[in-house]
Amino acid sequence: MVEYNVGKASELNDGQMKEVTVGNSKVLLTKTGGQIYATSHKCTHYGAPLAKGVFSSEGRVTCPWHGACFNVKTGDIEDSPGLDNLQSFKVTTKGNDIYVEVDEAVLKSGRRPPKCKVHPSPFDEEGDTVVIIGGGAAGNTAAEKLRENGYGGKIVIVSRESYLPIDRPKLSKSFGYDIEKITMRKKEFYDDLLILLKLGVSATEVDPTSKIVTLDNGEKLKYNSLIIATGADPRSIPIPGIDLKNVFNLRTYDDYKAIEKAVGNGDEKKNLVIIGSSFIGMEVSSISYKKANVSVIGMEKVPFGRVLGERVGAVFQKLHEDAGIKFYLKAIVKAIEPSETDPSIAGAVVLREENSQDETKIKADIIVVGAGVVPSTGFLKNTAGFTLERDGSLKVTENFKVEGLEDVYAVGDIARFNYFGTNEYVRIEHWSFAENTGRAAADAITSKKITPFKRIPYFWSNQLNKGLRYCGYASSFDDVIVQGSLEEMKFAAFYARGDKIVAVASISVDPLVSHCSELLRLGKFPTATEIRNGLDPLTVPLTA
Structure with missing residues (x-):
């Protein structure tokens, strides 16, 4: 361990963050509640500098690019799309000097992947088991979170895809990716976390009474808890020629x-x-x-x-x-x-x-x-205990348990839940939101507590080198208020329903959408009238 003097305590005020040099690397210093913390300085998603993001009074730092959020007190990830936690370092104040103690190898890594807190070996085949149907964002994250929370039973991911879970948004962002470049984790990672992957197979039937999942290869899996994370399928259009080869x-x-x-x-x-x-x-x-x-x-x-x-x-x-x-x-x-x-x-x-x-x-x-896409739930049609909504989704409680069933959860694109931001039942098809729902189901299984799910949807899109950011959810809106220049493609658009802003989109004004996401979460967003009158949301403090 090496200790570095990284600055003066008097130069860091409460609610501020600052990137500082430590040896040949950097760390992020933050101060909240009178206490100074040090963590990795880059987002674990795509490496954005967190110092250019936003910092709330609760000790949450949010990435300026895609909205991943971390707790600066622990380094733990609180909102996706990041998979790994930040590294957290010991801070000591001596007089007016701030010292950070680091392990050089840990500092260089810049991230802390989930660790298996228990090592049950060998598994009892009759013991507790969580079966996860789906190897996408929600299913993968649920498995990781279960282990990180200390779940000691067997975890099985059933994926219809023949490869390890991938970073799916990249498929529409650029050509030229080999599968290894977009695989989220290596095989050894799943082995270390004692997560069993069954690739290239699909679930064909679920019996919630006997708690058995049947696969298309005839295998039957017994579960204690089931997480359905099957995602969505592309919507077909019923026209002649749709099945032609190209x-x-x-x-x-x-x-x-x-x-x-x-x-x-x-x-x-x-x-x-x-x-x-x-x-x-x-x-x-x-x-x-x-x-x-x-x-x-x-x-x-x-x-x-x-x-x-x-x-x-x-x-x-x-x-x-x-x-x-x-x-x-x-x-x-x-x-x-x-x-x-x-x-x-x-x-x-x-x-x-x-x-x-x-x-x-x-x-x-x-x-x-x-x-567009439709929920991939066809295998549940006419299954006793499951009631599919009109669009094929599954209605869930606030901890993503399927309504009317015990120990069955639905997450990601197939889940229809009550969104606290607008108090309406919605289905959200965003990558990072799917990961957040997977974590929520894992928390429910391991804690047995009902925790209100208060996450703001956040997505991004690349259009000819212009990066769109969007937070919130607007199933409908009656006005779009624009600040900035549409012609120069440097603007923020605020989506209003009555006098309430329900969503925000922007181009080239980071970290505005990340700041707005936190304002929406905290219930502190200015009114549509205030936005029309020119109020800049970045001037509104992120205080709980």
């Missing part, structure tokens, strides 16, 4: 590689038609436009219109059009026609624009369908 969805790594191969290296630009003008479609457009001639078909007046509003959506449309991407909006796809030279592949998309009977035919060498 029509793709983007959900799995195999989908990603197939699209990448089809687009090619751009030496001979192919015609890529994207059906859907929301996030998946627009992100695929963003990563493909240099290699292909891209056309986007959408039902809305502008891209993202339902989520971001027409003014903000129009900004993204212009950004893409300036890059040579063509749009067909307020349009309905009627059919996908086979190629004249090979009837097994698509050759064109036929559409009809709103208020017109005329059809337009767009030549297509590749088609990507981004028409």
